[in-house]
Amino acid sequence: MSIALKKLDDYRWQIPQFGEMRVPGLIFASEAMLPKINEDKATSQVANVATLPGIVGAALAMPDIHWGYGFPIGGVAATTVEEGVVSPGGIGYDISCGVRLLRTHLQKDAVANKVAAIVDSLFSQVPSGVGSTGRINLTAKEMKKVFEKGAQWAVEKGLGEKADLESCEDRGRIETSDPDLPSVRAIERGKDQLGTLGSGNHFLEVQIVDEIYDAGVAAAFGLFKNQVTVMIHTGSRGCGYQICDDFLKVMRTASQNYRIQLPDPQLACAPISSKEGKDYFAAMGAGANYARANRQTITHWVRESFMKTLSLSPKDLGMEVVYDVCHNIGKIEEHEVNGRKMKLCVHRKGATRAFPAGHPEVPERYRSAGQPVLIPGTMGTFSYVAVGTELAMKETFGTTCHGAGRAMSRTKAMKQVNGRQLQKDLEAKEILVRTASYRGLAEEAPFAYKDVNEVVEVCHRAGISRKVARLKPIGVVKG
Amino acid sequence: MLHLLTEPAQFHSKKKKYLYVRSESWESLLVDWLTEILYYFTVKKIGFSRFKIKKIAPFALAAFGYGETIRPEQHSVFHEVKAVTYHDLKIKKRKGSYSTRIIFDL
Numbered sequence: 001m002s003i004a005l006k007k008l009d010d011y012r013w014q015i016p017q018f019g020e021m022r023v024p025g026l027i028f029a030s031e032a033m034l035p036k037i038n039e040d041k042a043t044s045q046v047a048n049v050a051t052l053p054g055i056v057g058a059a060l061a062m063p064d065i066h067w068g069y070g071f072p073i074g075g076v077a078a079t080t081v082e083e084g085v086v087s088p089g090g091i092g093y094d095i096s097c098g099v100r101l102l103r104t105h106l107q108k109d110a111v112a113n114k115v116a117a118i119v120d121s122l123f124s125q126v127p128s129g130v131g132s133t134g135r136i137n138l139t140a141k142e143m144k145k146v147f148e149k150g151a152q153w154a155v156e157k158g159l160g161e162k163a164d165l166e167s168c169e170d171r172g173r174i175e176t177s178d179p180d181l182p183s184v185r186a187i188e189r190g191k192d193q194l195g196t197l198g199s200g201n202h203f204l205e206v207q208i209v210d211e212i213y214d215a216g217v218a219a220a221f222g223l224f225k226n227q228v229t230v231m232i233h234t235g236s237r238g239c240g241y242q243i244c245d246d247f248l249k250v251m252r253t254a255s256q257n258y259r260i261q262l263p264d265p266q267l268a269c270a271p272i273s274s275k276e277g278k279d280y281f282a283a284m285g286a287g288a289n290y291a292r293a294n295r296q297t298i299t300h301w302v303r304e305s306f307m308k309t310l311s312l313s314p315k316d317l318g319m320e321v322v323y324d325v326c327h328n329i330g331k332i333e334e335h336e337v338n339g340r341k342m343k344l345c346v347h348r349k350g351a352t353r354a355f356p357a358g359h360p361e362v363p364e365r366y367r368s369a370g371q372p373v374l375i376p377g378t379m380g381t382f383s384y385v386a387v388g389t390e391l392a393m394k395e396t397f398g399t400t401c402h403g404a405g406r407a408m409s410r411t412k413a414m415k416q417v418n419g420r421q422l423q424k425d426l427e428a429k430e431i432l433v434r435t436a437s438y439r440g441l442a443e444e445a446p447f448a449y450k451d452v453n454e455v456v457e458v459c460h461r462a463g464i465s466r467k468v469a470r471l472k473p474i475g476v477v478k479g
Numbered sequence: 480m481l482h483l484l485t486e487p488a489q490f491h492s493k494k495k496k497y498l499y500v501r502s503e504s505w506e507s508l509l510v511d512w513l514t515e516i517l518y519y520f521t522v523k524k525i526g527f528s529r530f531k532i533k534k535i536a537p538f539a540l541a542a543f544g545y546g547e548t549i550r551p552e553q554h555s556v557f558h559e560v561k562a563v564t565y566h567d568l569k570i571k572k573r574k575g576s577y578s579t580r581i582i583f584d585l
Contacts, residue, residue, distance in 0.1 A: 069566050069584070093562050093584055130559040188522045199559045200585060238521060241561045241584075245514070248565070252507075265565050410585065439557060 003043045005034070011462035015043065015059075020263065021050040026058040027065060028396075030458050036407060036450070037065055042072040048263045049077050053271075054084020056337045056344065060396055062351050063458040064405035064450060068092070070266030073350035076399045079272065081332060081343045085260065086277045087269035088251060088284070090347030091330045093244045095287035097202075097235030098169075098326030099374040100295045101385065102302065103221075105318030106228040106310075108208045108474075114310060118206060119432050119475035121305040126204055126298050128197035128479035129436025136297070138191045140184075143239075146194065147179035150289030151296035151324070159195075159300040167363055168324040169353065172292045177285030182239065183246050190239025190290055195297035199440055199479035201403075202234040203379060204298065206475035210382065213467040217387050220369035221322055223469050230306075230319070231383055231471065232298050233376045235328065236291035243287040247280045272345050281330065288329060295324055322385070323363075323372035327352045327402035335397050346397045354388035354400040354465045362388075373465050376403050377452040379433065379444050379476050380426050384456045386465040400465035401456065404449035413448035414439065426476075435478040444478060480513050480563070480583060481527065485549075485556050490526040492545035498530075501539040506568050508538045509579065513563045516544070521559075524549045558585050 005013040005027065013034070015025030025046040029037055037043060042065045049071055050059035056078055065074035070089025079085055111118060127134050138146065146153045151172025154160055165172045182190075197204055209227040212218045223229070236243075251268035254260075254276040260269060270276035303319050306312065330347050337344075355362050355371040362371045373386040381404070392398050419438025422445055426433050435441045459465045481487040500515050502508040519525045527546035534541045549556070562584040570579045 069564050069582075130556050185518065185522070238561070245562055 002038065003047060005043070011458050015047050015050070017050070020261070021047055023050050023055050023058050025050050025061070027061040028458060028462050028464065029063045029065070030454065033063060033454065033458070040067040042067045045070070045072040046075065048267060049075060049090070051263055052077060052079060052085055052087065052267065052269065053260060054079035056080060056342065057397070060399070062399070062401040063455045064350065064401045064403055066405045068349065070264055071347065071349045073405060074401065075349045076347065076351045076396060078335065078344040078346045078397045081272050081345060084272055084345060085269035086272045086280055086330055086345050087267050087347065088244050088247050088280060089266045089268065090349050091284060092328035092349045093241045094235040094328055095240035095243060095284055096291035096326040097328045098291065098295070098324065099376050100232045100299060100324040101322040101372070101374050102230040102299060102319050103223060103322050104228045104306070105316065107226045108228060111228055111310070115206065115432055115475045117309050118306065119434050119477060121309045122204055122302060123434035123477050125301045125305050126197060126477060127195065128199070128204070128477055130199045130440065130479065133192040134195040136194045138194060140187050140191070143187045143191050144179035146293045147177055147182060147286035147289055149173055150292040154293045154296035154300070159297045164296060164299065164321045166365070167321040168292065169326065172296060172324065174285035174288045176282060177289050178282035179286055181279055181283035182243050182286050186239050186242035186246065189242045190237060193237040193239065194290070194294055195301065196237060196294070197234050197298070197477065197479050198237055199437070201378065201444060202479055204302070204477040205231045205383070205473050207231055207383065207471040207473050209469050210472035211470040213469065214387070217369045217468045220366060221372055221385065221468065222320065223322070223385065229471055230302055231374070231376060232295050232302070234294055234298065236287045237294065239290050240287040243283050247283060250276050251280070284330060288326065291326065292324065323374060325352055325372070325374055333397070335393070344397065348399055350402045350405070351399045352402045353398055354386070354392045355398045356388045356390045356393055373400055375401060375452065375456055378404050378446050378449040379478060380429065380431055380446045380473065381452055383471040383473070384452070384467060385469040385471065386456065386459070387468050389463055389466055391463040392465060396464050400459045404452040404455060406448060407450045408448040410443040413445050414442045416447070417442050417445050431473050432475045433478060434476070437479070441478055480516065480560060483558050483583060484520055484560055485526055485554065487526065487528045489554055490528040490546040492528065493547040494525060494545070496525065496544045498544050499539070499541045504538055505570050506565070508540060509570065509581070510563050510565060510568070512540055517560055517563060519544065520549070526554060560585060
C-alpha cells in the first residue's frame with residue numbers, strides 16, 4: 001500500500017494519522033531518499049507501529065529506514081510504562097547489536113607498512129564467519145553470569161580493563177536482566193559464540209580519523225586527525241536471536257490474551273506491566289549483556305593483536321574505549337511529551353540513542369560535550385562519530401540513525417560482483433580485507449547499502465545528531 | 480532453507496534423528512519445523528539431507544531426519560540463517576499442493 005507523505009520540512013515527512021493509527025508517523029529523510037524508501041513496505045510498517053497501544057508522540061523512522069519484521073529497521077517508538085506495550089519486533093532479533101569504538105595514541109604513519117600484519121592478526125585472533133565458534137566455551141552456569149553482568153563479566157575474567165566500562169552505555173551492563181529467563185536453547189546457542197563477530201554486516205575495522213567536524217567535541221572524545229581507531233560491530237549472536245524467537249512466541253499468545261489487535265503478527269506484544277512484558281524486558285536485558293560481553297572480549301583480543309604486531313606496551317598503544325552503544329534495544333527512559341514528563345519504553349530498532357550534553361546517563365567525562373554516537377558505514381565506506389543533541393530529546397526520544405541500511409538484496413549483490421574481485425578492488429583503494437567467505441563478502445558489497453554519508457548528513461541537518469568526526473577504513477575483518 | 484544454509488546432498492545418512500514439533504497453526508508448525516532443523520544444524524552441528532515424515536496432523540509433525548555431523552573441512556556452509564520469521568507468512572493450497580513464501584533472517 002502506497003502512503004502519501006506530508007512534507008514538514010526538507011528532512012521531516014509526516015504520515016498523517018489514518019485508520020487505527022494512534023499517533024502520526026514521522027520519517028527523517030531527504031527528498032532524494034524517498035523513492036527508495038517508498039519502494040519497500042517500510043512506510044506501511046511505520047503506520048502499523050503507530051497503532052500500538054500506549055504509543056506517544058509519533059512512530060518514528062530514521063533516514064536509514066528499510067523494511068524489517070514488524071517494525072522497520074530504523075524504527076523508533078515510545079510507549080507509556082503504565083498503559084503501553086513492549087514488542088520484541090521493536091528491538092529486533094539481534095538484541096543489543098551495536099558498535100564499540102576504540103582510540104589509540106597512534107597516528108597513521110605508525111601503522112603505514114603494518115596494516116596487513118595487523119589485519120592478519122585480527123583475523124586470526126577474533127573468530128568470524130558463518131556459525132563461527134569462539135575461543136571460549138562456557139558452561140550454562142557461566143553463561144548465566146554473562147547474562148547477569150555483561151561486559152563486567154569479561155573484565156572480571158581478565159578480558160579488559162575496569163576503565164573500559166566507564167565509557168560504555170550502561171557501563172556495559174543492564175542491571176534489570178534476569179539470567180534465569182533465557183531458555184536452554186539460548187544458552188546452547190551462545191555458549192561457544194562469545195568473542196565472535198558472526199557474519200553478515202558485522203565487522204572489525206581498523207580506521208584512520210579522516211576528518212574532524214567539531215574540534216571541541218572531538219577533543220572531548222579523545223579523537224584527533226590521522227589517529228588510528230578500531231571499530232567493532234557485532235551483537236548477541238545466536239543467543240540473542242533465540243531469546244527474541246522464544247519471546248515472539250510468548251507475545252503472540254499474549255497479544256490474543258490481552259485482546260490486542262495487530263495489523264502485523266510480527267508486532268506481537270504485551271503490556272509492559274504484565275508478566276510477559278516484564279519477563280521479556282528482563283530476558284532482553286540478559287541478551288543485551290551477552291552482546292556487551294561479546295564486544296568487551298573482542299576488545300581484549302584486538303588490544304593483544306595490536307601490542308604483539310606492533311611490539312608496543314599497553315601504555316604506548318593507549319587503546320581505550322571511546323564508547324560502546326547499541327542500536328537494537330528497548331529502554332525505560334524519562335522524556336517530555338507535550339510538556340509532561342513521562343516514563344516510557346523506548347524501542348530502538350536499527351536506531352542509536354543520542355543523548356545531549358548534561359544528560360545524567362552520558363559518562364561523566366563526556367557530559368559537557370554530549371553522548372558519542374557511533375555510526376558504522378559498510379565495508380569500504382566511511383564510518384562516523386556524531387554527538388547527541390537537545391533537539392533529538394525533543395523530537396526523537398533522544399535517537400538518531402544507526403548506519404547505512406540495505407538497498408539491495410544479497411542475491412542481487414552477489415550477481416553483480418565476485419567476492420575475490422571486490423577484495424582486489426578494495427585493496428586498490430588501500431583497504432585490506434580479510435574474510436571467512438568470499439560469497440559473504442560479495443553480499444556485503446558497498447553498493448548493496450544506502451549511502452551512509454547521506455544518512456548521517458540528513459540527521460545532522462535535521463539536528464538530531466551532530467557530526468564530530470569521519471573515519472576511513474584501512475583494514476577490515478568480515479565474517 | 481537447507482539450500483540457503485548448505486548443499487544438503489553432501490551429507491550422507493550416517494545419523495538418524497527423531498524430530499517432533501507441535502504448534503498452534505499450520506503456519507506456526509512450518510516455522511517450528513524449520514526452526515527445529517535449524518537448531519540441529521547450528522547447535523547440534525548435524526546436516527540433514529533427507530526426511531521421512533511419520534505423522535502429520537493438526538498441528539503436529541513427527542519425522543526422522545537423516546544426515547551426519549558437519550565437518551567444516553569437508554562440508555560447505557553458505558549462510559548463517561539466524562531465524563525463521565513469520566513475516567507475511569501464508570500457506571496457500573492450490574490444486575492439491577501447497578505453496579508459501581517464507582522469510583529467513585540471514
